[in-house]
Amino acid sequence: MPEPAAPATDSLFSHAEVRTIVMGLMLALFLSSLDQTIVATALSSIAGDLGGFELMPWVVSAYLISSTVTTPIYGRLSDLYGRRPVLLVSVTIFVAGAVLSALAPTMLALIAARVVQGLGGGGLRAISLAVVGDILPPRERGRVQGYLSATFATANIIGPLLGGLFVEYLSWHWIFWVNLPLGAAAFATTYFQLRRLPLPGKRPKIDWLGALLILLSCTPLLLGITFVQRANSWTAPEALGCFGLGAAFLVALIAQERSVSQPMLPLQLFRSPVFTMGIIVTALSSMVMMALVILVPLDYQMSAGLSAKDAGLRMIAMTLGSVTGSFLAGQAVSRTGRYRPFAVLGAAVATLMCLLIAFMGLGHSLPLDTAVTLLLGLSFGCQFSPMTVTIQNAVEARDGGIAVSCMMFFRLMGGAFGVALLSSVLLGHLPDGAMAGGAPPEVVRAAFSTVFLAASGIAGLCLVAALCLKEIPLRGRS
Template identity: 75%
Template sequence: MSDAAPTHSLFAPREVRGIVLGLTLALFLSSLDQTIVATALSAIAGDLGGWELMPWVVSAYLISSTVTTPIYGRLSDLYGRRPVLLASVTIFVLGSALAALAPTMLALIAARVVQGLGGGGLRALALAVVGDILPPRERGKVQGYLSATFATANILGPVLGGLFVDALSWHWIFWVNLPLGAAAFGATWFQLRRLPLPGKTPKIDWLGAALILCACTPLLIGITFVQRERSWLAPEALLCFGLGLAFTVALVAQERVAAQPMLPLQLFANRIFTAAICMTGLASMVMMSLVVLVPLHYQTVAGLPAREAGLRMIAMTMGTVIGSFAAGQAVSRTGRYRALLLGGTAVATAMCLFVGWFGLGHSLAVDSVVTLALGLAFGCCFSPSTIIVQNALPPRDGGLGVSCMMFFRLMGGAFGVAFLSSLLLGALPAGASGAAAEPAFAMVFEAAAAIAALAMVASLMLKEIPLRGRE
């Protein structure tokens, strides 16, 4: 797609609604499979054995779906969204069938890798297609729907996983993807036929793609070692981080000379793109960490049972959904986004400090207000960020820009959970609970506030430029 040939005018409102429905389904599929397995792990391990390999059932999908995200974005810019998205759905459904039929834990982990290879494309391209069918000024509502879909999948995943295990078997958490995947394939096949293909034959930077995989995979595996060993200085983690750094240097060298680089370095010369990437990565560090730490705080410090701790997280999740919708509407109506990001990061900083200083679990009303405010803040951060990135880049780089944003968001979340969890475990006395654990949690929430403040600084660096319309 050239800079001068936007495709927004090709699609009537009725067609846009049909496309968005298909994209929502694709995004729901990829996001659901990141969380639906959590409540089924014990049943899977009890059936297949291999308890020591159980964490890799989750990590395999997370790693493969994350590292392929920027590659899918670039391929879709070069070959077109529709064929690459169809390939992603096919790979994801194939991986789901293999996972449902897996006879051993190792076979299941391998199938989860295949699933992730497809899931990375579903997640990246669902956002990129919106940039093809709507101008930036009109994308706010749709981005709100997609952000809400992502949050809803995170809520329903553990619930559906538990229901399938109790009522049927763990195999059904994968079988259910086949009809859903078929519906997503059909919607993509019919609804996106009118998307134009790139005009010239692309030259693929396969070495760059391989180096992206080689650079990112060790980093994510290193994070899993940090979480398992509870230390950033674990030898396995240091080895993985060293490999990741070495391949990153090689990746930068390759992309500087490639004719059509898989990851064009000039994108990072765009200050709006870079600031938006930094903001969303830092905000994701805080949000994903709080999803883990807040329930743990409820149980360890406040002494609440796991069921009640989970119920008290509903306010934050609903806040994220509402914030995403509201932010999307506001961007579409006003064409402005900077105030939303500043407000969201400022509220997140303030609420993290509040939790660090006063704690949670004392009052249901206070907990609901604080966690709802956190959810609203994150919704205001994430929903506009996709629009900002696409508006700042030429249409030919739209898919890559969005996939890079999603990649850094996922990497930020993974590093945030590892960093703040290891900080907590390093400061928490063995077996401590109640008042004895409170200082350790206070320190962690204050660290989260510092990260949110850095996200606010990145928001300040964002220059607000007019959003492109159909003209």
């Protein structure tokens, strides 16, 4: 087994070096996160230029699927080969995919290029979070994880805006060309600032079959979710086929990882109750957050009759709440050395706010909407950055990369399942033609009330998991 990169000590990185490294990590994370949102507003323009309107959703799905399924693989490779070389490869692949996307002559070529770009994006997300574990001890990581979580939320805010500006004043190609200078800056920062990170001392033995089985099990599951959303049915033949195929490969993956000495996905991580419960909290909170990011603006439009612009403006409170909550919770974890209270508080507030919206509704009063959605955003932020520290602190340093990659993977999978599940609840309680405005407002409000009740149930399960989370001391500097 190769020796892991040692945790940081006072003599390894100065505070100035840590700040510079964190800025580079924020840039890398911003790259991968921005790409998920900047493309959405340009889809119609892209399809108008390249044709193939029926393929538009796959421009987004191709990146999402390829970046998600490769996340745990990148995390494990960074544990075995070191963060710096794997992160440099990720940046290079991501930028190459961006160039191919900008030059794509057809929609199919663009989708293929987006797969390539996603292969790099998965590494950017996973390793950016893992590097923090190499330069700071757990007790000091909270504030940095808060910055990284805020970066993720900021990319979600400005992505649609930038996409719209590029399409209106330049062309859709610029949503990809903009990645070149950003990618070059991320590459340079990684190359120069991370040279002092320790590398494993022995040549690792890579579980390539395990890596292949991760891809073969996760890809059908994500495709199945996509088909559920397209057909609005969990029993659609395409979805059931994908779920069955993914489950079969998942069984094969578990058997493979149990039989090798250096597995790509170390199953012993899940023997830690803190790690396992942290993953559950992360997945459940992400189910609620990602679904509500999509369904709350839809509620504003369908129930209250607000325009898309006004609905988007009212979402600012939730987004700012998420950024602020991540930052403040991260700072508090570093000061107090405790993470469990923030997970419990975040889940409790999310449960209460979803219940309040279910019975009160949205769109009646701007101050009330702002207060409720702000608290909802704060609750999400209180869970994300503390959970990253929790999961890293629960494992050995040699498994830091795969641990945080598992967290990111389950966060993305939870979000995808949450969107599909709560969207199905909504559409199942709406009459035919309601999405086109053909239903009484009372019927629409009742359907959204059911959605928020279901969301409160998921948030309640998250609260139970947070209460079961064991508090263990955060390691300080050695």
